[in-house]
Amino acid sequence: MNKGEYTLQRESEFAWRIDPTGKMRVPGVVYADESLIEGMDDKVFEQLANVASLPGIVQAAYAMPDAHWGYGFPIGGVAAFDPDEGGVVSAGGVGFDISCGVRCLRTGLTVDDIEPHKKKLADQLYKHIPVGVGSTGRIHLNDKGMQGMLRGGARWAVEQGFGNPEDLEHIEERGCMAGADPAEVSDRARKRQQDEMGTLGSGNHYLEVQRVAEIYDRNTAAAFGLQVDDVVIFIHCGSRGLGHQIGTEFLKYMVLAASQHKIELPDRELACAPINSELGQAYLGAMRAGINCALANRQIITHLTREVFADVLPKADLTLLFDVSHNTCKVEAHRVQGGERKLYVHRKGATRAFGPGHPEIPETLRAVGQPVLIGGSMGTESHVLVGTEQGADLSFHSACHGAGRAMSRHQASKQWRGRSLVDELAERGIQIRSPSMRGVAEEAPGAYKDVRAVVDAAEKAGLARKVARLEPHVCVKG
Amino acid sequence: MGLRGYGVTPKEAFEQTGLALTATVTELDSVSPDERVDVECEAPDLELLLVDWINALVYEMATRNMLFSRFAVKLDGNRLSGSAWGEPVQRQKHMPAVEAKGATYTALKVCEQENGGWMAQCVIDV
Numbered sequence: 001m002n003k004g005e006y007t008l009q010r011e012s013e014f015a016w017r018i019d020p021t022g023k024m025r026v027p028g029v030v031y032a033d034e035s036l037i038e039g040m041d042d043k044v045f046e047q048l049a050n051v052a053s054l055p056g057i058v059q060a061a062y063a064m065p066d067a068h069w070g071y072g073f074p075i076g077g078v079a080a081f082d083p084d085e086g087g088v089v090s091a092g093g094v095g096f097d098i099s100c101g102v103r104c105l106r107t108g109l110t111v112d113d114i115e116p117h118k119k120k121l122a123d124q125l126y127k128h129i130p131v132g133v134g135s136t137g138r139i140h141l142n143d144k145g146m147q148g149m150l151r152g153g154a155r156w157a158v159e160q161g162f163g164n165p166e167d168l169e170h171i172e173e174r175g176c177m178a179g180a181d182p183a184e185v186s187d188r189a190r191k192r193q194q195d196e197m198g199t200l201g202s203g204n205h206y207l208e209v210q211r212v213a214e215i216y217d218r219n220t221a222a223a224f225g226l227q228v229d230d231v232v233i234f235i236h237c238g239s240r241g242l243g244h245q246i247g248t249e250f251l252k253y254m255v256l257a258a259s260q261h262k263i264e265l266p267d268r269e270l271a272c273a274p275i276n277s278e279l280g281q282a283y284l285g286a287m288r289a290g291i292n293c294a295l296a297n298r299q300i301i302t303h304l305t306r307e308v309f310a311d312v313l314p315k316a317d318l319t320l321l322f323d324v325s326h327n328t329c330k331v332e333a334h335r336v337q338g339g340e341r342k343l344y345v346h347r348k349g350a351t352r353a354f355g356p357g358h359p360e361i362p363e364t365l366r367a368v369g370q371p372v373l374i375g376g377s378m379g380t381e382s383h384v385l386v387g388t389e390q391g392a393d394l395s396f397h398s399a400c401h402g403a404g405r406a407m408s409r410h411q412a413s414k415q416w417r418g419r420s421l422v423d424e425l426a427e428r429g430i431q432i433r434s435p436s437m438r439g440v441a442e443e444a445p446g447a448y449k450d451v452r453a454v455v456d457a458a459e460k461a462g463l464a465r466k467v468a469r470l471e472p473h474v475c476v477k478g
Numbered sequence: 479m480g481l482r483g484y485g486v487t488p489k490e491a492f493e494q495t496g497l498a499l500t501a502t503v504t505e506l507d508s509v510s511p512d513e514r515v516d517v518e519c520e521a522p523d524l525e526l527l528l529v530d531w532i533n534a535l536v537y538e539m540a541t542r543n544m545l546f547s548r549f550a551v552k553l554d555g556n557r558l559s560g561s562a563w564g565e566p567v568q569r570q571k572h573m574p575a576v577e578a579k580g581a582t583y584t585a586l587k588v589c590e591q592e593n594g595g596w597m598a599q600c601v602i603d604v
Contacts, residue, residue: 096580096582133576133577134567136543202575202576241540241541247579248536252526268583269583269584436575438575442576
């Protein structure tokens with residue numbers, strides 16, 4: 001199949017390859033079915049080819065089934081770099097919303113428990129959890145608090161009384177990203193964050209109360225503590241203003257230093273620096289502090305959610321299934337051509353998906369594999385998947401992260417009206433709360449791709465296996 | 479989301495991108511230009527300067543919790559001095575739709591057009 005100037009060779013029903021041409025150092029690999037590929041903008045393939053041309057890239061540049069064109073890297077892009085081969089770290093390859101991710105909480109409730117209280121629950125969650133543009137949290141971080149948060153992540157939040165120590169076991173990195181260097185986080189980034197802890201943000205960020213509608217894999221669902229009609233909560237947000245500012249600043253530093261590092265950028269947005277350089281190390285230190293900010297943020301929101309449930313549905317017991325980030329660069333050991341190497345794996349709009357037995361998975365889940373949390377749109381469905389063993393060879397243990405946009409915000413806001421959408425969804429039993437009706441229109445379910453086609457492709461490609469499908473009942477939208 | 483400003487001079491095109499930035503968040507007419515905030519930027523070329531200008535506005539919007547509806551820019555070589563007039567965000571009045579995270583280098587262009595006017599554009603992440 002031809003997409004723009006690139007020819008895609010079909011490797012299997014769900015894997016496509018772009019052979020290296022021009023400056024590409026490795027092939028591009030896209031995991032998707034034919035109709036998803038046809039629906040992808042030609043820019044996705046151009047961006048994938050650009051990523052494949054970066055120094056020190058290992059094996060291939062990958063695009064997940066939900067790939068759509070982003071800034072520099074495609075969203076749904078995965079690329080690993082070897083520092084010993086001149087490999088780079090890219091601020092554009094992580095994105096502005098560092099460590100944006102999803103966490104899933106079990107509630108110990110069934111749909112019958114929440115049905116009579118849904119409106120109150122929606123109102124209380126909306127009132128209690130700061131959401132939307134200009135919202136600030138109840139916490140004002142002073143210098144010491146900021147320092148502690150940037151180093152400690154969710155562990156710091158738990159020490160401050162937000163949540164339980166048991167939560168930490170079910171967060172990537174046990175809730176605290178090692179190697180964070182607060183000294184590399186500018187005063188401006190700190191200032192953007194000092195009143196934003198425990199806020200959801202806007203755009204596609206949300207908190208949803210969902211029902212487990214279908215189980216695909218009974219044994220894994222049991223290990224995850226999920227049954228049909230259980231109520232769970234998805235929280236989708238990131239590192240807020242701090243991450244955005246770190247991304248903004250380092251993107252510029254990397255663009256300006258590219259020629260000094262003898263890096264030819266096919267697109268300025270791919271701005272990067274050698275891992276083994278002062279700038280590369282500075283970015284890694286700041287980015288890891290950004291990861292901690294996101295982990296702390298989701299931990300505080302979890303605490304606020306628990307407060308609401310304790311008030312509205314006191315018998316609820318909110319326990320953490322897992323917290324996984326989908327905008328990161330992490331150092332991981334992978335086998336490449338028979339040998340183990342430490343690689344810097346960028347996932348931009350892609351989810352880490354470790355298979356059974358991986359030491360990074362919490363002990364309680366290790367036998368089955370890592371939960372992979374896929375957010376859909378507010379009117380459709382979300383999914384829980386699990387990492388596979390073959391994911392190691394396919395995509396450095398990575399899978400999709402969501403449905404992916406099918407049309408721009410501008411198009412969506414012309415096609416739908418927020419108020420009518422909220423009313424239509426309410427008739428279907430989905431309570432939406434949002435400060436902006438235009439924001440709701442821009443996030444209309446019809447503006448997104450079919451998330452089921454995306455997770456089906458991820459499963460059939462072998463990246464992750466489907467465990468459960470979740471339907472929204474309450475959505476607090478940024 | 480893409481921002482594009484047209485003007486007789488680069489300065490005017492830059493000012494128009496400020497308006498476009500606010501329009502991604504709310505209706506421009508809803509923002510009263512009551513308070514002035516000044517920003518300074520410096521970058522090696524006009525395109526990088528545009529990114530800096532938009533990022534400076536994003537920063538002021540985020541940290542002051544404000545929206546702006548009037549802009550004035552002075553360009554002096556690689557330096558930009560800008561002013562933005564606006565007011566604090568009010569949820570009921572402005573119903574802000576999205577929060578700008580930062581300006582990207584995607585589709586970044588500042589150029590003179592065939593009619594002699596100037597165009598400045600970039601994409602912001604929201």
